Amino acid sequence: MGEWRTITLRLLGCWDASVHGARVQTGSRQQRLLAALAIRGPRPRHYLAGLLWPECSEDHALGSLRTTVFTLSRRAPGALVCHGGTLALSEAVEVDLHHLLELVVRPVASWSAERDDAWVLAHPGVELLPGWYDDWVVDEQARLQDLYVNAVEARAELCLVQGDVHRALALARTARDTAPLRESGLCLLVRAHLGLGNEAEAWRTLRSYCSDLARELGEQPSDRVRELLEPVRRR
Structure with a gap:
C-alpha cells in the first residue's frame, strides 16, 4: 500500500482503527458507521440511518448519523467523504477486509x-x-x-x-x-x-x-x- 494510506481499519478478528499508527478512540456508533461503509460501500445517508438505528424514527436516526459523522470528523479526520447525500470511506482508509475480498x-x-x-x-x-x-x-x-x-x-x-x-x-x-x-x-x-x-x-x-x-x-x-x-x- 502507498504511504498515502494514513488510516487503517481492521475488521478481521477484532475492530480497530488507527491514524498514522496511533489508535483512534471511538464509540460504538462511530465503529458501526465505519464498519458499515467498509462492508457495504458508499451509501445514502437515509440508508445508513435506517441500517444503524432501525429502532428509531427517521428523523432521530438521521440526527444520530449527523452526530456520528461529526464525531468521526474530529477523531479520524479524512476518514469519510460525502458526495451529495452519500457517505463513503475516503481513499486514505486501508481496510483489511478489502484485501481479503480481493484475494478470495x-x-x-x-x-x-x-x-x-x-x-x-x-x-x-x-x-x-x-x-x-x-x-x-x-x-x-x-x-x-x-x-x-x-x-x-x-x-x-x-x-x-x-x-x-x-x-x-x-x-x-x-x-x-x-x-x-x-x-x-x-x-x-x-x-x-x-x-x-x-x-x-x-x-x-x-x-x-x-x-x-x-x-x-x-x-x-x-x-x-x-x-x-x-x-x-x-x-
Whole structure:
C-alpha cells in the first residue's frame, strides 16, 4: 500500500482503527458507521440511518448519523467523504477486509505462494467482527466465511493436483478449522494425508470428523467420505 494510506481499519478478528499508527478512540456508533461503509460501500445517508438505528424514527436516526459523522470528523479526520447525500470511506482508509475480498474472488491459479498462500496460512479462520450480532453484520460474516473457505479449498485442490502436497495439507487444515463439519474440507485433508503416506493420520482425521458430525448434527458421513479410505481398509 502507498504511504498515502494514513488510516487503517481492521475488521478481521477484532475492530480497530488507527491514524498514522496511533489508535483512534471511538464509540460504538462511530465503529458501526465505519464498519458499515467498509462492508457495504458508499451509501445514502437515509440508508445508513435506517441500517444503524432501525429502532428509531427517521428523523432521530438521521440526527444520530449527523452526530456520528461529526464525531468521526474530529477523531479520524479524512476518514469519510460525502458526495451529495452519500457517505463513503475516503481513499486514505486501508481496510483489511478489502484485501481479503480481493484475494478470495481472484482465480486461485493466480495466487502467489509467497504472498497469498502465506497470508492465508498466517490468518487462519478469518472472522469478521467477532462478537457483533447486528443482522447486517451476521449476514456478511456468513458470506465471507463461505467465500474464504471456498477459495482456500480450491487452492488446496490445485496444490494437490500440482503435487504440492505439503502446501495442500496446510491449506486443507486451515479450511477444516474454519468449517469443521464441511465435508469437502474433510475430503481434502484426508487426501492430503494419504498423498504424504500418513494413513494413520488420515484414519484419525476421519474418526474425529465422524465423532464431531454425530455429536453436533446427529448424522453419519456420506458414502463419498467413507470411500476415501476404502482402498486403505482393504489392505
